[in-house]
């Protein structure tokens with residue numbers, strides 16, 4: 001089938017695609033809104049519609065099915081790999097050449113908008129549609145993809161699908177991960193019908209490029225249209241469990257308490273003190289989840305679970321911060337004899353620099369499109385940081401509204417910003433796909 005396609009293409013094409021390729025911004029916008037309706041919910045707090053489409057849920061399946069249908073309608077040869085990553089291939093004139101890859105993710109956090117990840121997947125499909133519209137071919141094949149469980153909010157490890165595809169995480173480890181209800185990743189993948197047979201290990205593409213919302217305030221503040229992303233900062237996720245002793249809130253003297261809630265509160269404050277101290281450079285620390293048990297007003301908590309998310313561009317600062325947290329956990333045990341402490345590693349990635357030649361291709365595309373840009377490091381994690389381990393990789397950012405807020409229903413980028421980003425993606429993909 002693939003050979004025929006390239007044969008047909010070779011006979012039909014007038015010429016190679018060039019950097020005059022442009023996407024249909026309305027068609028892109030419509031697909032973003034349509035996918036965003038799957039998993040939509042009304043956020044009472046914000047009085048806004050958000051998106052909750054966590055990986056391998058029924059809504060994720062519906063979103064996947066829609067993306068697969070769009071990929072097939074765009075003439076792509078669609079395959080599902082062992083991690084449920086969805087890959088669509090468009091043949092090039094040289095079917096043997098390593099493809100150019102463009103991808104991202106369509107799973108979301110529980111309080112998401114419609115753009116995080118989805119822009120990059122739907123944008124890549126739109127680039128294929130634009131190439132089809134002009135009947136232009138590229139020298140190299142193009143592979144576009146949606147990676148599984150990029151957010152990591154259901155099974156506890158972010159960039160999971162791309163990490164297995166690039167070889168950093170094993171398939172067995174991924175399959176054995178469980179969600180809060182104890183459901184296994186491998187079983188859930190099977191349940192939604194996306195446990196594919198294609199070998200998950202990616203053959204190294206010629207190059208990889210991903211378009212994504214910035215998820216922060218920098219581009220908008222600078223009044224710029226695009227970001228050429230230079231790399232991603234390091235990420236450390238830990239789950240900390242404190243075990244104390246449940247006791248009566250009124251009758252129990254303070255000196256007899258082993259208060260798991262107090263330990264978690266002290267750790268939360270210590271993290272902010274570390275960030276404010278400046279001793280760890282540009283460290284950012286977040287306690288996103290904290291839950292006490294039994295969670296009753298008149299009972300001293302005997303169990304507290306919390307998560308720590310740390311980010312920094314400097315791997316030495318990260319190592320020092322993790323060590324100092326370890327030492328502080330020992331201190332908390334001394335402060336309350338009998339306190340149990342468990343620290344579980346959920347995710348860990350070092351800072352990743354992106355490839356300068358791919359950055360240059362993106363910058364040239366921005367200039368050709370007349371879009372002013374800046375070089376920017378990513379504050380958020382992305383699939384690109386995993387694929388960077390096996391091929392020259394870089395990213396394109398577009399600005400967001402409302403200080404670029406993300407992982408929140410207020411997440412919003414304008415139709416124009418999305419069109420700019422995906423035009424830059426299109427021009428860059430064509431440049432890279434026509435390289436020898």
Ligand code: HGY
Pocket residue numbers: 150151152158159379380381382
């Ligand atoms: O956590 C992150 O930075 C990404 O959204 N997965």
Ligand code: MN
Pocket residue numbers: 105116117150212381382
């Ligand atoms: Mn993302």
Ligand code: MN
Pocket residue numbers: 109116151380407
């Ligand atoms: Mn995200």
